[in-house]
Amino acid sequence: MSTASIPLPNWITYGLLPLINLILAFLISGLVVWIIGENPWDALVLLLQGALGRGEGIGFTLFYATNFIFTGLSVAVAYHAGLFNIGSEGQAYVGGLGAALVALALDHYCPWYVTMPFAVLGAAVFGAAWALIPAWLQARRGSHVVITTIMFNFIGSALMVYLLVNVLRVTGKMAPETRTFLEGGQLPKLDWLLALFGLKLGAAPFNVSFIIALVMCVVVWVLIWRTKLGYEMRTLGISRSAASYAGISYTRIVVIAMLLSGALAGMMALNPVMGASARLQVEFVGGAGFVGIAVSLMGRSHPLGIVLAAILFGILYQGGAELSFDMPNITRDMIVVIQGLVILFAGALEFMFRPALVRLYLSFKKS
Known part of the structure; x- marks a missing residue:
């Protein structure tokens, strides 16, 4: 039977699957940041601090x-x-x-x-x-x-x-x-x-x-x-x-x-x-x-x-x-690349991991 026809609980379809896609997008983004010579963890911290670290940043984010x-x-x-x-x-x-x-x-x-x-x-x-x-x-x-x-x-x-x-x-x-x-x-x-x-x-x-x-x-x-x-x-x-x-x-x-x-x-x-x-x-x-x-x-x-x-x-x-101010090597174009990776994995490849999740779900259900 095709895995596409097997229903999954909503917490997997609407929660776990998008989360996996998002994590993968950020991992590949981190690899790109590392290749251009910056620390991916520091870049992530700066990005989150800029968006959520103070009231003004939260205001712009919203x-x-x-x-x-x-x-x-x-x-x-x-x-x-x-x-x-x-x-x-x-x-x-x-x-x-x-x-x-x-x-x-x-x-x-x-x-x-x-x-x-x-x-x-x-x-x-x-x-x-x-x-x-x-x-x-x-x-x-x-x-x-x-x-x-x-x-x-x-x-x-x-x-x-x-x-x-x-x-x-x-x-x-x-x-x-x-x-x-x-x-x-x-x-x-x-x-x-x-x-x-x-x-x-x-x-x-x-x-x-x-x-x-x-x-x-x-x-x-x-x-x-x-x-x-x-x-x-x-x-x-x-x-x-x-x-x-x-x-x-x-x-x-x-x-x-x-x-x-x-x-x-x-x-x-x-x-x-x-x-x-x-x-x-x-x-x-x-x-x-x-x-x-x-x-x-x-x-x-x-x-x-x-x-x-x-x-x-x-x-x-x-x-x-x-981030582009604090890490000049990460330009606005790099941010567009990160956005594109999020779109790629959460949009075009959103069901890439679904067959594996279906098999795992069925194996746990049987046990």
């Missing part, structure tokens, strides 16, 4: 993790419906336009807690709108959503550059960006949250969007595992023919799943646009849409797993930046 939670959820929702949304990057970019327009319109008149719900809605609507055409092309014309969403990333980037240079740029300024939002258009920092643990946030832009991201995790969990729509999405993701036999509309589910996925990606813009820079800038997404693919894969497309994987990548981003 700031990055917030971006990855949104984009990871975006990829996961589409994945449950059998779709591979590669367009979270572009959807987040366009979602930033929706959030910025709300902030620009309301920051003179409303406090942040009034502006925030409209900004969330604006980011979600703009992100969903950017996912609509690829969704329709997949559902009605059979155009593969991977190809169309990749293309829409480039279209969205070009559109945003045009708008920031020619429409939204402040008169007399060279930088392609909007004006700075007033206090009513900015999300406040969560310094009080870290203060509960005796930590100081410092300059880290850790803000209220983190709480919004956690709320979205709960919403996605309820949607996917506790609603009829979620059941239909998971059915379609497992078997299109079974979904059709059950009377589930392929077109409807594909469009809804992609709209939800695009909305979640669009909400990622709240963190850098209204939380960090308080203005809309070029390339504010910074690759978070693509990192969300790895985060979703590592988290097994489950909200809890996505949060943990997002924090891991937040540690790599923040700790890697600190």
Whole structure:
């Protein structure tokens, strides 16, 4: 019997197996660090100290993790419906336009807690709108959503550059960006949250969007595992023919799943646009849409797993930046290599050790 068909307990599938993959990724990363002449253990200690050793580092780590939670959820929702949304990057970019327009319109008149719900809605609507055409092309014309969403990333980037240079740029300024939002258009920092643990946030832009991201995790969990729509999405993701036999509309589910996925990606813009820079800038997404693919894969497309994987990548981003200062031989490119190894073993090779774990599990079960 093939080991692929033998079920394993959740603690192995969702706990032990990802942990083994992560350890192997770090072992090979350590080997690379050793080859370039640095001490792998010292590098690991510096990385963890930079990311988790003080309040400001933790703030930056959670700031990055917030971006990855949104984009990871975006990829996961589409994945449950059998779709591979590669367009979270572009959807987040366009979602930033929706959030910025709300902030620009309301920051003179409303406090942040009034502006925030409209900004969330604006980011979600703009992100969903950017996912609509690829969704329709997949559902009605059979155009593969991977190809169309990749293309829409480039279209969205070009559109945003045009708008920031020619429409939204402040008169007399060279930088392609909007004006700075007033206090009513900015999300406040969560310094009080870290203060509960005796930590100081410092300059880290850790803000209220983190709480919004956690709320979205709960919403996605309820949607996917506790609603009829979620059941239909998971059915379609497992078997299109079974979904059709059950009377589930392929077109409807594909469009809804992609709209939800695009909305979640669009909400990622709240963190850098209204939380960090308080203005809309070029390339504010910074690759978070693509990192969300790895985060979703590592988290097994489950909200809890996505949060943990997002924090891991937040540690790599923040700790890697600190590490490159303390160990000049380990450049930012080296940190990208480490991230790539984590993605390789936790994503592409995630089931490499499964046959061995199945044999071990069966042998212990028999004894």
